[in-house]
Amino acid sequence: MIQPTPDPALQALIDQSFTPVPLNLSEDGHTAHCSAHKLEKCDDCGVEFGITNRLSRLLVANPGLLCPPPSNVISQKLTQMVTATKDEGNTLFKSQKAALAIPKYSTAAMYAIQRPPWEANQFMREELSAVISNRSAAYFEVHDYISALADAETVIYIRKNWSKGHFRKAKALLGLGRYAEAADAVRLGLSFEPSNSVSRKARIYAEIVLTSGSYRNCSDSSRISNGHNKDATRSPQ
Structure with missing residues (x-):
């Protein structure tokens, strides 16, 4: 195979910023580590091989790939695994089994973050955010407001x-009794999607609670009606 001649200007730019780094390879030759301490990430040596090693492992696990495919190629098998596991969590959540839904959402999130680096990052973000949002709702239902807040963040x-x-953040903050922050969270959310009817009702609820200084119980915070006496905040994606 005839190798293309590198562009001289580009090669000069690469050479100018290139700094050789001593490294050791693992016994199987698949991962790199600093030569002094045998670490994947070493502050003393100023090296970080995490991304390189992850790519190496993915390529080793997929020997049929001669090179990373274009970014518009999505692993359908992984998509099916994420969707199926998330749907299992949704079914449990809708059956009033939020505690059992949480590990399903955690598993779906684990699948989502396993996408190879050459796949579109935006796709992973949308997929992962939906799963973590649902887990936040499940944590809220079991009154674990700290975990609900962490997932919302x-x-x-x-x-x-x-x-x-x-x-989701506003609901968790309401559960923690942090009413002013809850109102601020909903206002910020509405600044991105001002027509979102559920968030508009949440803002009204949060502001009523804030101004009245009353908060009857945490279950009330989830009863933001959608006009049909249903809990508009409970439906997972």
Whole structure:
């Protein structure tokens, strides 16, 4: 095979910023570590081989791939695993079995983050944020408001412009009695999706609680009616 001639200007730029790094390979030759301490990430040596090693493991596990496929190629098998496991969690959640739904959502999240680095990052973000959002709702139902808040914050970090993450955060904050922060969270969510009717009702509820100084019980915070006496906040994705 004839190798293309590298562009001289690009090669000069690469050479200018290139710094050789001593390393050791694992016994199977699949992963790299610093030569001094045999660590994948070593602050003393100033090296971090985590991403490189992850790519190496993925390629080793998929010997049929001669090179990473284009970014628009999505692993359908992994998508099916995430969706099926999330749906199992949703079924349990809707059956008032939130505690049993939590590990299902955790497993679905674990599958979602296993996507190879050459797949579209946005796809993973949307998939993962939906699963973690549902787990936040499940944690809320079992009155674990700290975990519900942590998951909501994760959703916001992954997908800031999605109002549901801010709404999940507001619910968790209501459960913790942090009413002013809950109202702020919903306002921020509505700034991204001002037409979201559920979030608008949540904002009204949070502001009523904030101004009245009353909060009867945590179950009331989930009763933000959608006009049909149903809990509009309980439905997972």
